[in-house]
Amino acid sequence: xxxxxxxxxxxxxxxxxxxxxxxxxxxxxxxxxxxxxxxxxxxxxxxxxxxxxxxxxxxxxxxxxxxxxxxxxxxxxxxxxxxxxxxxxxxxxxxxxxxxxxxxxxxxxxxxxxxxxxxxxxxxxxxxxxxxxxxxxxxxxxxxxxxxxxxxxxxxxxxxxxxxxxxxxxxxxxxxxxxxxxxxxxxxxxxxxxxxxxxxxxxxxxxxxxxxxxxxxxxxxxxxxxxxxxxxxxxxxxxxxxxxxxxxxxxxxxxxxxxxxxxxxxxxxxxxxxxxxxxxxxxxxxxxxxxxxxxxxxxxxxxxxxxxxxxxxxxxxxxxxxxxxxxxxxxxxxxxxxxxxxxxxxxxxxxxxxxxxxxxxxxxxxxxxxxxxxxxxxxxxxxxxxxxxxxxxxxxxxxxxxxxxxxxxxxxxxxxxxxxxxxxxxxxxxxxxxxxxxxxxxxxxxxxxxxxxxxxxxxxxxxxxxxxxxxxx
Amino acid sequence: xxxxxxxxxxxxxxxxxxxxxxxxxxxxxxxxxxxxxxxxxxxxxxxxxxxxxxxxxxxxxxxxxxxxxxxxxxxxxxxxxxxxxxxxxxxxxxxx
Numbered sequence: 406x407x408x409x410x411x412x413x414x415x416x417x418x419x420x421x422x423x424x425x426x427x428x429x430x431x432x433x434x435x436x437x438x439x440x441x442x443x444x445x446x447x448x449x450x451x452x453x454x455x456x457x458x459x460x461x462x463x464x465x466x467x468x469x470x471x472x473x474x475x476x477x478x479x480x481x482x483x484x485x486x487x488x489x490x491x492x493x494x495x496x497x498x499x500x501x502x503x504x505x506x507x508x509x510x511x512x513x514x515x516x517x518x519x520x521x522x523x524x525x526x527x528x529x530x531x532x533x534x535x536x537x538x539x540x541x542x543x544x545x546x547x548x549x550x551x552x553x554x555x556x557x558x559x560x561x562x563x564x565x566x567x568x569x570x571x572x573x574x575x576x577x578x579x580x581x582x583x584x585x586x587x588x589x590x591x592x593x594x595x596x597x598x599x600x601x602x603x604x605x606x607x608x609x610x611x612x613x614x615x616x617x618x619x620x621x622x623x624x625x626x627x628x629x630x631x632x633x634x635x636x637x638x639x640x641x642x643x644x645x646x647x648x649x650x651x652x653x654x655x656x657x658x659x660x661x662x663x664x665x666x667x668x669x670x671x672x673x674x675x676x677x678x679x680x681x682x683x684x685x686x687x688x689x690x691x692x693x694x695x696x697x698x699x700x701x702x703x704x705x706x707x708x709x710x711x712x713x714x715x716x717x718x719x720x721x722x723x724x725x726x727x728x729x730x731x732x733x734x735x736x737x738x739x740x741x742x743x744x745x746x747x748x749x750x751x752x753x754x755x756x757x758x759x760x761x762x763x764x765x766x767x768x769x770x771x772x773x774x775x776x777x778x779x780x781x782x783x784x785x786x787x788x789x790x791x792x793x794x795x796x797x798x799x800x801x802x803x804x805x806x807x808x809x810x811x812x813x814x815x816x817x818x819x820x821x822x823x824x825x826x827x828x829x830x831x832x833x834x835x836x837x838x839x840x841x842x843x844x845x846x847x848x849x850x851x852x853x854x855x856x857x858x859x860x861x862x863x864x865x866x867x868x869x870x871x872x873x874x875x876x877x878x
Numbered sequence: 879x880x881x882x883x884x885x886x887x888x889x890x891x892x893x894x895x896x897x898x899x900x901x902x903x904x905x906x907x908x909x910x911x912x913x914x915x916x917x918x919x920x921x922x923x924x925x926x927x928x929x930x931x932x933x934x935x936x937x938x939x940x941x942x943x944x945x946x947x948x949x950x951x952x953x954x955x956x957x958x959x960x961x962x963x964x965x966x967x968x969x970x971x972x973x974x
Contacts, residue, residue: 429945442947458941489967489970541966543968544967544969549965
């Protein structure tokens with residue numbers, strides 16, 4: 406009898422604010438250690454937390470975007486633990502009255518079926534500081550810049566059955582948060598991290614097995630590997646007649662294994678209680694409605710528009726939506742030129758190579774001029790690539806550049822016919838061979854004509870005239 | 879909830895506050911009294927009084943703007959041990 410896995414995920418994602426959740430220190434990444442710290446973050450006596458309004462709005466948006474019910478009353482609680490990453494001795498979180506509850510996200514499973522992953526809750530909490538353990542053998546170093554940074558925690562029900570489904574859910578959630586402007590979800594910077602609760606049970610049984618929690622995995626690949634390893638480890642334990650111990654484990658990306666944190670038995674006794682420093686968060690329906698109405702287009706609608714309205718292929722859409730920066734460039738170009746397929750092709754074949762460079766300056770409006778010049782036959786593809794290479798870093802006006810460089814395509818049939826006749830005259834042997842059926846010599850003639858026109862001949866018209874001359878259909 | 883020695887020791891451990899053995903009994907007594915008082919509050923009849931939740935609770939909220947933070951030397955001023963811009967503490971990770 407086989408086993409099945411039961412997986413629930415908790416995602417911590419940093420929301421896009423300028424300042425911390427309960428203090429007004431800024432939260433820029435990569436600053437000097439302990440340079441973004443205030444009295445509140447240090448937990449100095451006499452300080453009081455004051456909640457960041459923007460953080461509340463973004464958390465509501467996250468709740469709405471994951472189909473949750475937004476609770477008009479939610480409360481903050483103190484979660485106590487002793488670890489030097491939070492000087493107060495507790496983390497401010499939400500416990501029995503979270504901001505949003507009872508949502509869901511749909512994923513497509515590997516056999517193309519729709520599966521609903523229920524979301525238990527979305528709540529707000531503050532991040533902890535960073536401890537560096539590997540710079541000294543004797544001590545750990547503490548940087549409190551992250552202490553108090555606003556996070557949302559999104560918790561699923563145990564509805565996930567495989568490592569692949571876990572990754573699909575995470576990718577979808579990440580896209581929703583990025584496209585909703587809620588979080589940058591930059592995994593290297595640790596602002597999208599995942600804890601996985603994993604248990605296994607015999608197929609056909611209802612009772613959940615003992616679960617373990619794998620903490621702080623920060624890449625999709627590692628999530629997959631960590632869950633795969635953990636499922637196999639638990640199955641082997643059970644088959645040997647041993648027991649799975651409920652514990653927290655860490656994933657080591659070098660060995661692809663999970664390790665017990667050997668934490669004390671009562672480490673989970675957080676002694677939550679309502680934070681007396683913070684009033685319950687009361688939200689008006691107007692505020693919630695305002696946020697709901699501010700959502701321009703859901704991530705799902707965006708995909709559906711790309712596929713149906715713009716008729717882009719599934720593969721192309723998958724690449725576009727894999728990166729918000731590509732989507733934004735595509736959308737901004739389409740504001741100026743209604744050629745979705747051509748724009749998409751050029752973005753995926755050319756722009757994609759440059760768009761992440763620091764010196765990328767090209768704007769959608771200007772790129773639209775290039776697309777229009779291509780579509781109307783004003784320039785050919787080679788000239789377009791030449792222009793693109795010049796405007797990527799300058800955003801110089803494409804139309805001006807076409808004129809200045811004299812790259813307008815030569816489309817005059819009379820002019821091109823004259824050149825073609827000269828080329829045929831100079832290449833009698835090849836002409837005879839092509840008439841005898843060696844049609845592959847077409848490219849030779851196209852090449853010769855392009856050479857004569859200094860690359861500016863319109864390839865469609867050249868092809869058409871050549872075919873007439875060679876009597877090819 | 880009944881308070882016994884075990885519970886007092888557990889709370890002492892969780893809160894990292896050590897209790898001398900001869901004080902345990904007095905803590906059992908204090909904890910029990912506090913809990914009994916809360917039980918008393920919970921058992922009080924509302925006598926038809928409905929506690930209304932204040933609808934327009936005033937709570938402090940702020941805009942997402944940097945107002946103040948501390949210079950690094952102020953941040954580290956009270957640190958028992960430091961190294962450069964870091965606080966340092968006894969190593970707190972178990973190596974695998």
